[in-house]
Amino acid sequence: MHQRLGLIVPSSNSVMEVDFYRNLPHHITLHVARMYLKDTTVEGEEEMLDIHFPRALQDLVTVQPHAIVFGCTSAGALRGNAYDKELCRQISEVAGCPAVSTVASVRVTLKNRGIKRVAVVTPYVDALNYRIEQSLRDDGLEVVVIAGLGIDYNFAIADVPPEEILAFALKTIDKHSAEGIFISCTNFRAMEIKDRLEYLTGLPVVTSNQAALEEALRVLSDIETHK
The missing domain is CATH 3.40.50.12500 (Rossmann fold)
Incomplete structure (x- = not known):
């Protein structure tokens, strides 16, 4: 069909x-x-x-x-x-x-994979990071760390190379006891580094897309x- x-x-x-x-x-x-x-x-x-x-x-x-x-x-x-x-x-x-x-799909995916303590990586400014964190917390998830690149021009988010996303994610989760990683934003090339990030950290990774x-x-x- x-x-x-x-x-x-x-x-x-x-x-x-x-x-x-x-x-x-x-x-x-x-x-x-x-x-x-x-x-x-x-x-x-x-x-x-x-x-x-x-x-x-x-x-x-x-x-x-x-x-x-x-x-x-x-x-x-x-x-x-x-x-x-x-x-x-x-x-x-x-x-x-x-x-x-x-965003609801992300919360469901995190829960289905048994992730309660999540590290969050975004391209956003702090005001939008706050909204993402609240959405996760309001659904019973614990955000152990959230960090954004501070980009406020949407077209520029897509220009961030996957390798830079990977490096930023590794830096963000360092020394934080997360059970999984969420990379937020549908305009972020996170799917391209998902498997490598899982391999390097040993943690499940969920991306928006x-x-x-x-x-x-x-x-x-x-x-x-x-x-």
């Missing part, structure tokens, strides 16, 4: 759809709508959610997706977990299909099974 996966991303994101289409099975096609965003700041993401998200959703609905991923980790955490859940309910109501939250993709594939598989 051919299935269409919808993806809503910030307009300046150049990584998430690439990670997805490199790893999607052949029977699933990817269809992307973009929400205008230049600055990875609280103010920029507030505007993206309130003004540009509804337009992107309306556009994406016209391709009749079987499921939709909301592809921004920090925006999903921005106003708390209850807001993120309501955002997904709104997507499902408008589109008539299941909605997948990136990996978790969202796994959840999307699970949802689409359930749809196919129950047809």
Whole structure:
């Protein structure tokens, strides 16, 4: 069965759809709508959610997706977990299909892998790191350390080389007793260094794009099974 996966991303994101289409099975096609965003700041993401998200959703609905991923980790955490859940309910109501939250997928993946004490690596400024930390803590996870690169221009996040992400992650978790590592941001090339980071640290690693993709594939598989 051919299935269409919808993806809503910030307009300046150049990584998430690439990670997805490199790893999607052949029977699933990817269809992307973009929400205008230049600055990875609280103010920029507030505007993206309130003004540009509804337009992107309306556009994406016209391709009749079987499921939709909301592809921004920090925006999903921005106003708390209850807001993120309501955002997904709104997507499902408008589109008539299941909605997948990136930040909720991360929390589920961490728990499913038995990770309670997590070290968090991000490209963000502190104000967004705080929202990510709260989202994890509010779901019962313990954040032993969180560190960001302080980048507030979203396009520049994608320019960070994978080797730099790897080095920053190793530096961040040094001397912290974490059970696993979470690398946040759908515009961060973290999937490319996930396996190496696991090998070097001996810890499981979860990335935003990996978790969202796994959840999307699970949802689409359930749809196919129950047809």
